[in-house]
Amino acid sequence: MNAQLPPALIDLLPADCRATAELLNRGCACISVDHESLRRELAASDRGAPVDEWLASRPHLFADSMVFVSEVHLERMARTIAAVERVVALPAYRQRVLAYAPAVAQHSPAAAGVFLGYDFHLGPQGPQLIEINSNAGGALLNSRLLRAQRACCVPVAQMMPPSVPLERCFLDMFRNEWRLAQPAAAAVRPLARVAIVDEAPAEQYLAPEFELFRQLFAANGIEALVADAAELSYDGERLRCRGEVVDLVYNRLTDFALAEPGNDSLLQAYLADAVVLTPHPRTHALYADKRNLLALGDQEWLQAIGVGDSDRELLASSIPRTEEVTPRNAESFWTSRRQWFFKPVAGFGSKAAYRGDKLTRRVFAELARGGYVAQAVVSPSERRLLIDGVEQDFKLDLRNYVYRGAVQLVSARLYRGQTTNFRTPGGGFAAVLAVPGQPGGAHRR
DSSP: OOSSOOHHHHHHOOSSHHHHHHHHHHHOOOOOBOHHHHHHHHTTTOTTSOHHHHHHHOTTSBOSSOEEEEHHHHHHHHHHHHHHHHHHTSHHHHHHHHTSSOGGGGOOOSOOOSOEEEEEEEETTEEEEEEEESSOOOHHHHHHHHHTBOOSSHHHHTTOOOOOOHHHHHHHHHHHHHHHHOHHHHHHSOOOEEEEEOSSGGGSTTHHHHHHHHHHHHHTTOEEEEEOGGGEEEOSSOEEETTEEOSEEEEOOSOTTOOSGGGHHHHHHHHTTOSEEESOHHHIIIIIOTTHHHHHTOHHHHHHTTOOHHHHHHHHHHSOOEEEEOTTTHHHHHHTGGGEEEEETTOOTTTTOEEGGGOOHHHHHHHTTSSEEEEEOOOOOEEEEEETTEEEEEEEEEEEEEETTEEEEEEEEEEOSSSOOSOSTTOEEEEEEEEOOSTTOTTOO
């Protein structure tokens, strides 16, 4: 790690935390990750965990450097999230978005849904909400990464956050889901067994996080199994995994409607409220369908359903223009394609998403059939890093991990190319450091 920031850079740090964060992202290329500390954090619950194997097979999972974000921007993201949550709670909003949701979303369990991911770009007008995900991965990995950060100089050291026991926060969230969805059972016994479920979980890129969650549950008296949905069975009363009764399923599937045949046992148990499923299809329908951004940006409609002026103004300035692509309007989108980013309505991550200026006629003809939204391009902010002795600019997005409206953790993803990809040397998850905004504050020498 570098011993200190260049003196000239320190002298230039302005009092405005937004400008300070931008300057640090351009000028502080220091390595902030203590790799030995990161290995210890990843192996904290199990010294036999194959940490070296995880990191060797996923060399771009973690970036070497932190990202600086102003407290002003962090606070604005939190206010935007709170405004979205207030709209989602309105009956008129739910009626609108559930009208185009899969039938399974009509089932309304009491569980709230863990790890909503509100993803933002930092555009010229401040944070822009580009999408919401209902099963956002990476929270536990990022909590360990955050604890492995080391300050490169005194000004950065003064901004380092206190150690926060995020694992306890995550555990409490799952226990609360159990209490919400199964109050009678929760009144007589605690959450006892969890299944962490994905399709072929061992083959997933974030498989190490599944194992970390298993270890976290086990260390706190909750038996946990990492399993494929095909390993689940339902006898009409109880959901089982490998013969063991399951209280709660931590759902990492990207079959958001549980429509695939291999997920039928889970679907039936979910509809019968025989298991707590979190997140669940209704969570996805209410938050993560990309068409919902049209509703959240429809100012006249929001006013008509009773959304207050301040929330409408905040959402209008924080959500990029989003429109549905249909065969009827497709040609106009093709003509103006460079202004748009095209996303599948039920997509996740960057799968099947396209930047308009990279689209071919053939691909556009496929998405023009329907099932896509077009979102006004918001260029992401950048982080300049030194990779193999060469300065390189990385794009970044910011993910807010949220439960019941409360932001638990903010992390960044660094990448090059069209979208986040975990394939960029030097890129990956990055810890976020809040830059204070008080004049003459910690960022001053």
